[in-house]
Amino acid sequence: MANPRSHHQKGPARRAPSGHVLLGRIGAAHGIKGEVRIKSFTEDPMALGAYGPLVTDRPGLTIEIGRARLNKAMVIATIKGVTDRNAAEALNGVGLYVPRDSLPETEDEDEFYHADLIGLTARTDAGETLGTVTAIFNHGPNDILEVKPEGAPSVLVPFTRQVVPTIRLKDGYLIIDPPLGTFEDADDEPGDARDEDPAS
Structure with missing residues (x-):
């Protein structure tokens, strides 16, 4: 298996x-x-x-x-x-x-196949939705999760126990504790005040 x-x-x-x-x-x-x-x-x-x-x-x-x-x-x-x-x-x-x-079904709730993670909602421990898991890449010493926030470009996060401490397949979500700044660009909406000309 x-x-x-x-x-x-x-x-x-x-x-x-x-x-x-x-x-x-x-x-x-x-x-x-x-x-x-x-x-x-x-x-x-x-x-x-x-x-x-x-x-x-x-x-x-x-x-x-x-x-x-x-x-x-x-x-x-x-x-x-x-x-x-x-x-x-x-x-x-x-x-x-x-x-x-x-493949056979996993017997333990803490066991899963990587394909099972596709489509899960990614959220923070505080309940804030970060996006949807759209892919898993095998790269370097750690796997990488691709998370697609709504209306924003995809974000890549390390698939480690530190960054992804909780996975709840039956409930349809996983928790991400992203490194500082990982989702900052995804939070920037077009026309954000920071992009405006201060002289206008």
């Missing part, structure tokens, strides 16, 4: 296919026969091959894992149709996804 509460999925900032959960990300080629290294985000890394064809964040590309073995923290795998190092290297950075509805 995918790790529902991972805050350490590394990789380029890419938007997940709608309604899908990230299971792993392909890294560098391994050897000369088309094998690749895969960073798995599943509880059992070797379970990656059990999901059948995997959707990717590269348009039009699906991937099916062949043989696989575990080497320390990485899965070393063959990809069906990939037979040489050049083809394997071309897959570096590709994210591997499955539809959310193909």
